[in-house]
Amino acid sequence: MTNLKTKSNNKNTSDMRTKVKGMDRKLKLIAVLMSVALLSVMITVDTTFALTAQNSSSWFWTSDTNVAATVTGDVDNDGAVEVVTGGYHNDGTRWNAQLIVWNPLTMVAKRATSWYWTSDTQVSSVAIGDADGDGQSEIITGGSFFDGTRWNAQLIVWNGSTLVAERVTSWFWTNNTYVNSIIVANIPGSSSPSIVTGGAYHDGIRYRSQLIVWNASTLIAWKVQTWHWTSNTEITSVAVANITAGATPSIVTGGTFFDGTRTNSQLITWNSETMAVQAITTWYWFSNTKIASVAVGNYSSGTSLDIVTTGLYNDGLRNNPQLIVWNGTNLSVNSIAGWPVNLDTQTTSVALGDFGLPSKRIVVGGSYWDLTRSVAFVNIWI
Numbered sequence: 001m002t003n004l005k006t007k008s009n010n011k012n013t014s015d016m017r018t019k020v021k022g023m024d025r026k027l028k029l030i031a032v033l034m035s036v037a038l039l040s041v042m043i044t045v046d047t048t049f050a051l052t053a054q055n056s057s058s059w060f061w062t063s064d065t066n067v068a069a070t071v072t073g074d075v076d077n078d079g080a081v082e083v084v085t086g087g088y089h090n091d092g093t094r095w096n097a098q099l100i101v102w103n104p105l106t107m108v109a110k111r112a113t114s115w116y117w118t119s120d121t122q123v124s125s126v127a128i129g130d131a132d133g134d135g136q137s138e139i140i141t142g143g144s145f146f147d148g149t150r151w152n153a154q155l156i157v158w159n160g161s162t163l164v165a166e167r168v169t170s171w172f173w174t175n176n177t178y179v180n181s182i183i184v185a186n187i188p189g190s191s192s193p194s195i196v197t198g199g200a201y202h203d204g205i206r207y208r209s210q211l212i213v214w215n216a217s218t219l220i221a222w223k224v225q226t227w228h229w230t231s232n233t234e235i236t237s238v239a240v241a242n243i244t245a246g247a248t249p250s251i252v253t254g255g256t257f258f259d260g261t262r263t264n265s266q267l268i269t270w271n272s273e274t275m276a277v278q279a280i281t282t283w284y285w286f287s288n289t290k291i292a293s294v295a296v297g298n299y300s301s302g303t304s305l306d307i308v309t310t311g312l313y314n315d316g317l318r319n320n321p322q323l324i325v326w327n328g329t330n331l332s333v334n335s336i337a338g339w340p341v342n343l344d345t346q347t348t349s350v351a352l353g354d355f356g357l358p359s360k361r362i363v364v365g366g367s368y369w370d371l372t373r374s375v376a377f378v379n380i381w382i
């Protein structure tokens, strides 16, 4: 993991946002590696439950190689589910985006592709879905590339069977523009599936959150929301779910804003049809507090779905993990989990799982700093 730290610092830009982005990606990598392979340092909080490492793979292409996102789905319509990883590797000159489809039973790569546009190119997020309604699965990657002047957001729809790019778009607004999180969903008002991207762009003064709903068949943007509160504001994670069991699903964005003194977490639910804000909450504990990942599901068995956020807060001495379960309708807190740490610790990804037990579980991935290296962990919470 120390390689990754060096790598993030080597990026050929002095932009602080890029460093933060690099760190975030390092942490995402840690979460992913943890889920795929490195379970030897696993911390299992719920002792009635145990994870067992099965197949694994590790690799590098030329030099530093990172995984930034993993998803599962039948991408090639053969009836078997694949694991898909998106990330980037350094070819000695620049970062190349990297997309790999794995057989989960053997962890042998079925197909892979990599690319760069102009200069550094990275994948930050991956989704799977039938984006164009042709009955075949597509893989959708979100990320960014450096055009020599600024980072551009990049969105690509790949044929899941061949990894041939079917549709591509890229954009920047004013300056650096990033996609941090993507999801495929059915949004009312379009006969085509939609792709929802969350990220940020720099308007010349500060980063602003950028939430875009794309027609997945055409990659034409048909809904956009941007905002900032006080200073730098960004989306780190998006989800779409029918939280209130109404006619319209909600978009959930998790992210941060800087209030002039510290970074605050910002959680917002949106009406996906009107893009009106349904509920919003922000918070910090002591100092910098960040959402890294959001998940939605019926965790508490209430009448509305729950939103689970995970991330970190800094108590003035160190980063601590933070896990919160919210009532999806009004964003009131259902429960909070924390656990004592004496070394920098942060959680970077969260998922809800139904493992055939009487109630659902929350799976949280993250890492802590053992004074020499980052150590990955995964926790399961009841």
Ligand SMILES: [Ca+2]
Binding pocket: 073, 074, 075, 076, 077, 078, 079, 080, 081, 082
């Ligand atoms: Ca398959």
Ligand SMILES: [Ca+2]
Binding pocket: 129, 130, 131, 132, 133, 134, 135, 136, 137, 138
């Ligand atoms: Ca398709």
Ligand SMILES: [Ca+2]
Binding pocket: 132, 134, 136, 138, 159, 166
């Ligand atoms: Ca297609």
